[in-house]
């Protein structure tokens with residue numbers, strides 16, 4: 001590959017990374033989300049991975065995103081896309097102390 005071609009490819013990759021949605025990974029371990037607060041952009045998703053030897057149930061009642069991923073056990077994971085801007089409070093139905101604030105930005 002020529003240097004010019006390599007540079008062109010690098011420029012193309014750099015210019016367009018913003019066009020792709022990001023998948024953020026949040027683990028659930030010791031009855032806690034791996035982060036308490038997360039900022040992401042509309043279109044991004046979070047993959048919730050359960051690393052505890054018992055089930056968690058991920059849900060939210062927030063206006064910006066209301067969902068229920070159901071409960072799933074160790075090694076399981078579920079993803080959700082955030083398609084509207086706003087603040088989303090994510091909770092676990094099994095463990096009331098588990099909370100994650102997701103700031104979805106335009």
Ligand SMILES: [Cu+2]
Pocket residue numbers: 031055056057092093094095098
């Ligand atoms: Cu839980």
